[in-house]
Amino acid sequence: MQVWKFGGTSVGKPERMKSIRQLITEDGQPKIVVLSALSGSTNTLLSISESLNAGNPSEAKSKASELRAHYDQFLTELYSTPVGLGQGQAIVAKEFAFIDSLIATSPYTVKQEKEMVALGELLSTQIFEAFLQEEGISSALLPALDFMVIDEDNEPILKVIEQKLAAVLAPVKDKQIFVTQGFICRNPAGEVDNLKRGGSDYTASLIGGAIQAEEVQIWTDIDGMHNNDPRIVKNTFPIRELSFAEAAELAYFGAKILHPSTITPAKLKGVPVRLKNTMEPSAFGTLISEKSTDVEIKAIAAKDNITAIYIHSTRMLNAYGFLKRVFEVFEKYKTPVDMITTSEVSVSVTIDQTTHLDAIMSELREFAELEDPDMNQVIICIVGNFWADKEGIAIKVLEAIKKIPIRMISYGASEHNISLLVDASHKNDALNALNEGLF
Numbered sequence: 561m562q563v564w565k566f567g568g569t570s571v572g573k574p575e576r577m578k579s580i581r582q583l584i585t586e587d588g589q590p591k592i593v594v595l596s597a598l599s600g601s602t603n604t605l606l607s608i609s610e611s612l613n614a615g616n617p618s619e620a621k622s623k624a625s626e627l628r629a630h631y632d633q634f635l636t637e638l639y640s641t642p643v644g645l646g647q648g649q650a651i652v653a654k655e656f657a658f659i660d661s662l663i664a665t666s667p668y669t670v671k672q673e674k675e676m677v678a679l680g681e682l683l684s685t686q687i688f689e690a691f692l693q694e695e696g697i698s699s700a701l702l703p704a705l706d707f708m709v710i711d712e713d714n715e716p717i718l719k720v721i722e723q724k725l726a727a728v729l730a731p732v733k734d735k736q737i738f739v740t741q742g743f744i745c746r747n748p749a750g751e752v753d754n755l756k757r758g759g760s761d762y763t764a765s766l767i768g769g770a771i772q773a774e775e776v777q778i779w780t781d782i783d784g785m786h787n788n789d790p791r792i793v794k795n796t797f798p799i800r801e802l803s804f805a806e807a808a809e810l811a812y813f814g815a816k817i818l819h820p821s822t823i824t825p826a827k828l829k830g831v832p833v834r835l836k837n838t839m840e841p842s843a844f845g846t847l848i849s850e851k852s853t854d855v856e857i858k859a860i861a862a863k864d865n866i867t868a869i870y871i872h873s874t875r876m877l878n879a880y881g882f883l884k885r886v887f888e889v890f891e892k893y894k895t896p897v898d899m900i901t902t903s904e905v906s907v908s909v910t911i912d913q914t915t916h917l918d919a920i921m922s923e924l925r926e927f928a929e930l931e932d933p934d935m936n937q938v939i940i941c942i943v944g945n946f947w948a949d950k951e952g953i954a955i956k957v958l959e960a961i962k963k964i965p966i967r968m969i970s971y972g973a974s975e976h977n978i979s980l981l982v983d984a985s986h987k988n989d990a991l992n993a994l995n996e997g998l999f
Contacts, residue, residue, distance in 0.1 A: 565594040565764035572599030574637035597680025644694030659886040680743035708745035756867035761819035769825035784846035794922035803852035813941035814863040960997020
C-alpha cells in the first residue's frame with residue numbers, strides 16, 4: 561500500500577479535488593490519502609482565533625460567515641447529485657456549528673484555538689470522502705484523532721500510532737481508498753493538537769512508517785525538489801534522486817516543498833518518499849531513499865530569520881566544561897542551535913527561535929561576555945556528497961560567493977552539508993551567485 565499526501569493548493573478548488581480523485585484511483589491500487597485543509601482555510605481559522613483573542617467576537621463571526629459562504633459555493637461545484645450535495649452540506653453545517661460554539665466560548669483558550677485550527681482538515685477530508693462515495697469509489701474515512709498521538713515534548717509516538725492505526729484500519733481493510741487528515745493529532749491529555757504548520761507531510765511519513773508502506777508520495781504544485789529556490793533564482797531544475805540525509809538537510813535549511821520532520825519516520829522504516837506535481841503527474845519528480853547518486857553538489861537552500869549569538873570568555877582557553885555550560889542554557893530553554901563555530905576563546909551559535917532570547921543572553925552573561933546578537937540573518941546550505949577525501953569542494957563554494965560578506969562557515973560536521981551565514985540583505989545575491997558558480 562502507498563500513502564499519498566495532497567496539500568492545500570491541490571485541494572483548493574473543486575476541479576483540483578476531482579483531479580485528485582482521478583489520480584488516486586487510476587491504477588486500482590489501495591492507498592491512504594492524507595489531505596491538508598483547503599488553501600486559505602487554516603489562515604482564516606487562525607484569523608478568527610486572533611479576533612477572539614482580541615476580544616472581538618463580532619469580527620470573528622463575520623470571518624466565519626465569509627468562510628462558510630466559500631465552502632457552500634465549493635460544494636455546489638464539487639458534487640453532481642442531490643444526494644452528494646446534501647451529504648456535503650450536512651458536513652459543513654455540522655462543522656460550522658462547532659465553529660459557532662467555539663466563538664461563543666468564554667474564555668477562549670489555547671485548547672479552543674487548536675480545536676478551531678483543526679477544522680480545516682476535518683472539513684476537507686469529510687467533503688472529499690463524501691465525494692468519493694458519490695463517485696462510487698470504495699472508500700473509508702480514517703479519523704487522524706483516533707490514531708495520531710504526540711508526547712509531552714510534542715513528538716509523535718510511532719509505536720502507539722502503529723497500534724492505533726492498525727485497529728482503525730482493521731474494520732475497513734477491504735476498502736480501496738482511505739482518507740485521513742494531515743496536521744492534526746491528540747496530545748497526552750487527549751486534547752486536539754497539531755504537528756505545527758506544514759505537518760501534513762509529517763503525517764504522511766508517520767503513516768507510511770507505521771504501515772511500512774511501499775512508498776510515500778507528497779503531491780504539490782511543483783515538479784519535485786529543485787536545486788535552488790525557483791522564486792529567487794532563474795533556470796532551476798528538479799533533482800531526480802536524493803538520499804534521506806541530503807533531503808533532511810535541504811528540508812531543515814529551507815527547502816519549502818518538504819516539511820523538515822518528514823524524512824525521519826520514513827528513513828527509520830526504510831520507506832521511500834517521492835515528491836510529485838499534481839499539475840504534471842507524469843513527471844518523475846524527486847525520489848528520496850537510502851541510495852544516493854555520485855553527483856557532487858546537489859542543491860542549495862536558505863533558512864531565514866536566523867539570529868547569531870557571539871560568546872567570548874578567556875576561561876574557555878585550555879578549559880573543559882565551558883561548551884557544556886553554554887549548551888545547557890539552550891537546553892534549559894528548549895532552543896535548538898543550527899550552526900556553531902569556535903576559536904580559542906570564542907564560540908558563535910545561531911538559533912531560529914528567539915522566544916527566550918533575552919533569558920538565554922542573561923544566563924550566558926553570568927559566565928561569558930556577549931556581543932549584541934545579529935538579527936535577521938540567513939543560513940545558506942549547500943548539499944551534496946562532500947566526503948573527507950574530496951578535494952576542491954570548499955574552494956568552489958567560496959569562489960562562487962567571493963563577493964558576498966560571510967558571517968560564519970560550518971563545514972566538516974556532515975558529509976552532505978556546507979553552511980554559510982549571511983545577512984538577509986545578501987540572500988538573493990548569494991543564492992544567484994552560488995547557482996551560477998556551482999551549476
